[in-house]
Amino acid sequence: MTQVIMGGCDGENTWRLKDYVARGGYEALRKVLSGMTPDQVITEVKTSALRGRGGAGFPTGLKWTFMPKNYVGDKYVVCNSDEGEPGTFKDRDILRYNPHALIEGMIIAAFAMGATRGYNYIHGEIWSVYERCEEAIEEARSAGFLGNNILGSSFSFNLYNHHGYGAYICGEETALLESIEGKKGQPRYKPPFPATYGLYGKPTTINNTETFASVPWIIQHGGQAFLEIGRPNNGGSKMFSVSGHVNKPGNYEVPMGTPFATLLEMAGGMRDGRAIKAVIPGGSSMPVLPGHIMMQTDMDYDSIAKAGSMLGSGAVIVMDDTTCMVGMLERLAWFYHEESCGQCTPCREGTGWLYRIIHRIEHGQGRMEDLDLLLSLSDNIQGRTICALGDAAAMPVRSFVNHFRAEFEHHITHKRCLVGSAHSEKAA
């Protein structure tokens, strides 16, 4: 099975530059610098059908064409390693086990878009990973892969790590730019988009860690080969972070289009052999789906969309039949309320309101009309905010209530939980 990102890696032991070079690393950069044009690089990426791995699934090659070509002055590439979407822990493994794949991918991207500087924004809570990335960049710089006149070419590019310090919202790309600028991480109004007005007001392209880390393989083996690993419009392999009630939580890199049932098996199957109840297939912001629907679904953007959710960041949260859906939604609602940056009223007030309603249902004080109130509140938040955190807060609510309404009703009428998990023991 071809693994684009983690192929040839052996955990802790093979992250250094010499190991990366031994498995063919930086060959793609040599290929690019010894004769490819920026347009040729972008064409390969377009052919590959690589789609952004950060959550939205936007075609990467197309995004790269938005950068102005004949701009005079600095242009930036920025990597979004602020992985904070509950359930997602793949970028951390890329950064600690294969950091040079990201670095090489960013250098190639910078060449394709004519960028002179790059930043890698790393999630606050993974300090040791940040330290490793500092070392990896130093290795690349000493070896002449970063800096002026890279590998004797006329191309120059510098790359730096920026460490976050605890704010989920900085994963939103414009909040992330504000944060690098040394401000509060509050998302910007769009347009203008970062390709015209990005970091320090300069043209900027932001991609996810896994997106950049896929680029060296695409250049080395060709966009067509990448596409063929997956499915039309869903190219390549993808890292899925599997968490929750499985025997072997972890990251599994598989071809796009792999059946969910196969992925579940790779993750050791259901813990204690219990029945599968529900799965959030793309990180906590995406709609939850009943387990039996997921068991019929393949893991690619289009298949998951057809099943009624989204592939998102590739975080697969598995829940068995002991899970209290009200309790889980309460925890998620609190998360979005806490992490709202407070700029837009529907998000700031709406997420608090959602949380309070779900809290009272969970604690035996809900009213039947609360369920429709939750749905109408969600409708009033979604699509009415500056950034997508509002949508991210609304989508779980709607899907939990729609798919598991009986469980919410049981909480309201019986003032306790249907499944008897730890959550049901909570006092009101």
Added chain:
Amino acid sequence: MSLLSPQSIQRIDHEIAKYPADQKRSAVMSALRIAQEQHGWLPRELMASVAEHLELPAIAVFEVASFYEMYNLKPMGRHKLTVCTNVPCALSGADHFCESLKKKLGIGFNEVTADGEFSLKEGQCFGACGDAPVLLVNNHTMHSFMTEEKLDALLKELKS
């Protein structure tokens, strides 16, 4: 007089060099982090020294310190323990782990033990959900796959 130690200033200057010459402000997050490592938390006067060093108005620095969750705006116990309780971790035992942690320390979230050794905080996703339950010590050291035994050993080690 700056309250930043010469070592802290040297480390901050290393961060400043990562950004364009006219964008010193970009180093404010790491400067606050370094100041906090020096002092354990961020009193106003210390933040004022950060502001002075970066040639920023003090308010621009306070604003950042209060926005990001890992800055300590109040004194903490000698060891700040943060546990992720978000859904993926909750599904893998984080709730039970928190209960036993609270019992062992005799405090709840956002409290400090009487001897000043420990503070306890509830965290959002650390991006390490496959390793649940996960515990952070003083922001920078992550402990994965926590169990009762590992917790006992860790608390003992930290106290000594």
